[in-house]
Amino acid sequence: MRLDMPASPAAAPALETRGLAKSLGGIPIARGIDFRLETGERRALIGPNGAGKTSFINLVTGHLAPSSGRIWVGGEDVTALPPEARVKRGIGRTFQINTLFAALSVLENVLLPLSERRGIAGRMFRAAAADAGLAEEGWALLERLGLAEDAARPVRELPYGRQRLVEIAIAIALRPKVLLLDEPAAGVPSAEAGIIIETIAGLPRDIAVLIVEHDMDLVFRVARRITVLVQGAVLVEGTPSEIAADPRVRAVYLGEAAAS
Amino acid sequence: MVPATDTAMDAALSAAISIAFHGVAYGMVLYLISVGLSVTMGLMGFVNLAHGVFAMAGGYAAVTLMARAGLPFFPALALSVVIVAALGMMIERTLYRRLYDAGELDQVLFTIGLVFMAVAAAKFIWGPQPQPAPVPEYLRGQLVMGGRAFPAYRSFLILSGAVVVAGLWLGLGRTRFGAQIRATVDNRRMAQSIGINTSLLFTCSFALGSGLAALGGALGADILAIDPTYAQEHLVFFLIVVAVGGLGSIIGPLAAALLLGVTASACSYLAPQFGAFFIYAATLAILLWRPHGLFGRKGAGP
Amino acid sequence: MSAEAAPLTAAPSAAVAAILGRHRLRAVEALPWLCAGLGFFALPDYLALGSQILIMTLFAMSLDLVLGYAGIVTLGHAAFFGTGAYVAGILALHGWSEPISALAIAGAAAGLLGVATGLIVLRARGLALLMLTLVVAEMLQEAANKLGWLTGGTDGLQGITIAPLLGRFDFDLFGRTAYLYSLAVLLLAWWLVRRIVHSPFGHSLTGLRESAIRMRAIGAPVFRRRLRAYAVSAALAGIAGALLTQTTQFVGLQVLSFELSGTVLVMLVLGGIGRLYGAFIGAPLYMIAQDQLAKQDPVNWLFWIGLLLVLIVFFARGGILGLVDRILMAMGRRCA
Numbered sequence: 066m067r068l069d070m071p072a073s074p075a076a077a078p079a080l081e082t083r084g085l086a087k088s089l090g091g092i093p094i095a096r097g098i099d100f101r102l103e104t105g106e107r108r109a110l111i112g113p114n115g116a117g118k119t120s121f122i123n124l125v126t127g128h129l130a131p132s133s134g135r136i137w138v139g140g141e142d143v144t145a146l147p148p149e150a151r152v153k154r155g156i157g158r159t160f161q162i163n164t165l166f167a168a169l170s171v172l173e174n175v176l177l178p179l180s181e182r183r184g185i186a187g188r189m190f191r192a193a194a195a196d197a198g199l200a201e202e203g204w205a206l207l208e209r210l211g212l213a214e215d216a217a218r219p220v221r222e223l224p225y226g227r228q229r230l231v232e233i234a235i236a237i238a239l240r241p242k243v244l245l246l247d248e249p250a251a252g253v254p255s256a257e258a259g260i261i262i263e264t265i266a267g268l269p270r271d272i273a274v275l276i277v278e279h280d281m282d283l284v285f286r287v288a289r290r291i292t293v294l295v296q297g298a299v300l301v302e303g304t305p306s307e308i309a310a311d312p313r314v315r316a317v318y319l320g321e322a323a324a325s
Numbered sequence: 326m327v328p329a330t331d332t333a334m335d336a337a338l339s340a341a342i343s344i345a346f347h348g349v350a351y352g353m354v355l356y357l358i359s360v361g362l363s364v365t366m367g368l369m370g371f372v373n374l375a376h377g378v379f380a381m382a383g384g385y386a387a388v389t390l391m392a393r394a395g396l397p398f399f400p401a402l403a404l405s406v407v408i409v410a411a412l413g414m415m416i417e418r419t420l421y422r423r424l425y426d427a428g429e430l431d432q433v434l435f436t437i438g439l440v441f442m443a444v445a446a447a448k449f450i451w452g453p454q455p456q457p458a459p460v461p462e463y464l465r466g467q468l469v470m471g472g473r474a475f476p477a478y479r480s481f482l483i484l485s486g487a488v489v490v491a492g493l494w495l496g497l498g499r500t501r502f503g504a505q506i507r508a509t510v511d512n513r514r515m516a517q518s519i520g521i522n523t524s525l526l527f528t529c530s531f532a533l534g535s536g537l538a539a540l541g542g543a544l545g546a547d548i549l550a551i552d553p554t555y556a557q558e559h560l561v562f563f564l565i566v567v568a569v570g571g572l573g574s575i576i577g578p579l580a581a582a583l584l585l586g587v588t589a590s591a592c593s594y595l596a597p598q599f600g601a602f603f604i605y606a607a608t609l610a611i612l613l614w615r616p617h618g619l620f621g622r623k624g625a626g627p
Numbered sequence: 628m629s630a631e632a633a634p635l636t637a638a639p640s641a642a643v644a645a646i647l648g649r650h651r652l653r654a655v656e657a658l659p660w661l662c663a664g665l666g667f668f669a670l671p672d673y674l675a676l677g678s679q680i681l682i683m684t685l686f687a688m689s690l691d692l693v694l695g696y697a698g699i700v701t702l703g704h705a706a707f708f709g710t711g712a713y714v715a716g717i718l719a720l721h722g723w724s725e726p727i728s729a730l731a732i733a734g735a736a737a738g739l740l741g742v743a744t745g746l747i748v749l750r751a752r753g754l755a756l757l758m759l760t761l762v763v764a765e766m767l768q769e770a771a772n773k774l775g776w777l778t779g780g781t782d783g784l785q786g787i788t789i790a791p792l793l794g795r796f797d798f799d800l801f802g803r804t805a806y807l808y809s810l811a812v813l814l815l816a817w818w819l820v821r822r823i824v825h826s827p828f829g830h831s832l833t834g835l836r837e838s839a840i841r842m843r844a845i846g847a848p849v850f851r852r853r854l855r856a857y858a859v860s861a862a863l864a865g866i867a868g869a870l871l872t873q874t875t876q877f878v879g880l881q882v883l884s885f886e887l888s889g890t891v892l893v894m895l896v897l898g899g900i901g902r903l904y905g906a907f908i909g910a911p912l913y914m915i916a917q918d919q920l921a922k923q924d925p926v927n928w929l930f931w932i933g934l935l936l937v938l939i940v941f942f943a944r945g946g947i948l949g950l951v952d953r954i955l956m957a958m959g960r961r962c963a
Contacts, residue, residue, distance in 0.1 A: 128843075128844075148843045149843050149846045149848055149849070150846075152844065152845060152846030160840075160841075164838050164840050164841045164844070165837070165838065165841065166837035167837055167838070168837055169833060170646055172646055173646065173833075177831060177834045177842075177847075178846075180827045180830065180831065181831075181845045181847050182845075185827050186827045186830075186831045186847060187828055187852070188827045188828055189822070189823050189826050189829070189855075190826060191822075191826055191827070192650035192822075192825050192826065193825060193826055193827045194648065194649070194650055194825075195650075196827070200643075200647050204643070216643050216646075235845060238845075239845060239846065366754065372753075372754055420937075429753065430694070430700050430900075433700060433892075434893075434896055435936065435940040437889055437892075437893075438932075438940070439933065439937065440933070441929050441930065441932050442930050442934060442937070443933075444929055444933075445926050445927060445928075445929040445930030445933065446930065449926055449927075449930075557885070557886075560885075561762070561885070564758055565758070567754075568754060568755060572754070599769075599773060600773050601765070601769050602766060602769045602770055602773065605765050605766035606766060608762050609747065609759065609762055609763070609766070612751065612755050612758060612759055612762075613747055613750070616750070616751045616755045617755070
C-alpha cells in the first residue's frame, strides 16, 4: 500500500511536528498538532474552513511563530529558524492567495528562486544572465509547466489559472524536500488544473508533498494519505478510502453542510 | 526653609507650570490638526502628506473672514470649518478616492504635489508674510487662577481641545458612525461584507478630519503661524503625532500630541541649543520600540 | 502538453533572449554621455549648471536603487547627500583638500550612516518606514543647525578651498574642471549601478520590491539585502553631496533638507523610476526648467511642479520613460 515509503525505515521523516500550538488574539488556531510526513510521501491536508490548515503551513514555514511545540525538517529542529533559513533546509511552499513578482516576467519569476537556491543571488557585480545553466534550468521548468509561451510576459498580465502555475513553478524551482501546496488548484480552470495534477504526480520521488485542498476529486487523485484537521487539531489520518468511510469526518463535513 | 531656596523653588515651579501650560496648549493644537489624519490614515491606509493643507486653509479662511469680511470670531471659525470640510469632501470624492488601492509611492507623490500647489497658491493669494492670529479682543488678556496668571487665549485653546476630545470620544464611542469607523479600521473587508458603506464612511470621515484640521489651524494660528509654507513646515510634527499615537485611534494621538507639545515646550525653554533634536530622537526610539505607535490598533501581524 | 507547447517554444525565445541579454550595452545608452560631452563644448557659459545637473543625476540615480529597484519609499534621502556634503566640506576646511580621497571618505561616511540608520529604519514598513526616514533626515539637519562650531550652523561652511584635481587641474572659474570631474564620477557610478541592477543581487532587489513575502519564502535574507542596497545607495548619495561641496566650495543646511529629499524624488519620478535612466532624464529636465522658469517666478514654479506630480500619478506613472515605452509599444503594435 505505502509504495512511496522511503527505502530505509530508519531515516528521519521529511517533516515532523510535535505539540505544535498557536493562538492568535486569544483564539487557538493550532492545538498541539502532531504530524509526520515521510520522504516522498503524497499527503493531503483537509478540513472545514477555519480548521487551521493555512496556519499550520505558516507555522511550518516560519511565517508564524508557535506558542509551543517543535518542528523538524529531515530530523533537524528548525523551530527557532526564520523562514528563509527553513527554505535552505528544504521547505518550499505556494500561497493560497497568489504572491508573485507581479511586474516581472514569468521567466524572471523562476530565475529569482533558482538564483537563491544556487546561492548566487547575493552577487552584485556579475550579470545574472552570465551564470551557466541558470536560464536553461528556468526555461526547462517553464516548458514542463506549459508556461514557456508566456515566459517573457509580466505575470500580472496572465490569467489567474496560469498565475497559479507560476506559484508552483517558483516553489519547484527551489527543489524542496518538503513541498507545501496551499490550495494550488482553487479557482483554476480545468486545463491548468490538469497540468497542476500532472506536475505534482511527476515530481521526483524523494520530494514529500503536503497539499491543502478542498477539491476532493483532486485530493483523491494526488494523495495516498489524508490528514483531517478540525479546529486546530488532527481529527484523523488515513488512506482516502478510510477517510471517506470515517463517521467522524462525515459528521464534521455534514455538520458544516447543515450549518451553512 | 531659607527664603532664597523658597524663591528658587517658586521660580522653578513657575517655569514648570508655564512650560506645561504652553506645552498642553501646543499639544491641543497638534491634536486638533492631526486626529483627522490619524482616523483617515487608519481607515483608508492612505499615506496623506497633504493634511496640513486643510489646517492651513482653515487658518487662512478664518483670518480672511474676520479681517476682510468683518465676521465675528466664532461665526468666522464655524464658517471656516464648514468651508474646509466641504473642500476636503470634494477633493476626497474627485482625487483621493482614485488612489486608495494605489501604492504608497503614488499616494506620497500625489499628496506632496497637493502640498506644493497649496503652498504656491497661498503665497499667490495672501503673500509670503505670516497672517496675524485671529484672536478676538475679549480673549487677549490674562486669566488669574490660584494666584497665577495664565494667557486667556491659551486657556481657551486647551478648553476647546478638551471639548473636541470629549466630543470625539462620545461621538465615535457611542454612535453608529463611530462604530462603523472602528469596525472598518479593524478590518475593512469584513466591514464591507457586513454591509457598511465604506465609501460613504471614507468621505464623511475625510470631511470630518479636514474640518477638525481647519479648526486646529484657525484656533492655533497664535502658536503655529499661518504662512504659505505651513503645510510643509509642520508636516513632520503632524506625522509624528499620528505615527507615535497609532493609526485609527482617538486617544493615541491625544497622548502623542500632548507629549510632543510638552516636550517641545520644555526643550525650547530648557535646552534651546538642541532645538528639536530630542524630539526626533525620541520619535525614532518610540517607533523602533513600537512600530505601530503607542496606541496602534493594527497588530504587528505575521 | 509538450506536444502542444513544442511549436510555441521557438517563437518567444527571441523575447526571452531580450530579457537575458539586458545587461549588454546598447547604442542608445551612449546618448546621455554624448549629450554631456556635447554640452561641454557647446555651452561653455552653462558649465556650473551643467555640473549641478550631473550631481543631481547621480543623486537621483542613487535614489532609484533604493526606491525604484528595492521598493523602499524614503522621504529622507537628503540625509546621505548632506552627510557627504558636510564631510567633504569639513575635511577641506581642516586641511584635507585633495578632492578624490575626500570624495571617497565622504562616500564611505554616508555609506556607514546608511548601514547605521538602515539597521533601524528598514525594520519598519509603510508609514513607520516613511516616518523614520523623514525623522532621520530632520534629526541630522537639526544637528547640523545646532553644531555651529563644526558645521557653521545656518551660515553654512564657507571659504572651502579644494586642491587641484590629480594635483594638476585647478577648479577654474568657468567650472570646466568641476564639470569634467562630475562627469567622470557620474560615469563611474553609472557603470557600478548598471552592473548592480543587472546582477543577481539587483534582480533580487526587484523581487523585494514586488513581494518581500515571496522573497522570504524562496529563502532570501530580506533584511540584509535591503540593508546592502540602502548602504550602497547612501554611499552614492554621499558622493553626490561631496561633489556639490567640492564644485561649489560651499555647504549649507539645505543639503539635508526635506525639500531636497522631495526634489530628488520629483526628478526621479519625472524621468521614471526603476529604469536606471530615469535619473538621466528627470534631473536635467527639472534643473533646466527650474533654471529657466523659477528665476522669473518661483511661486508659480512650485505650483507647476505640484501639478506635474499629480498629473504623473494619475496619467503617467512610469514618468517620461514610461510614456516613451508606451508610445514605442503602440507603434510596434501598429507595425505588427
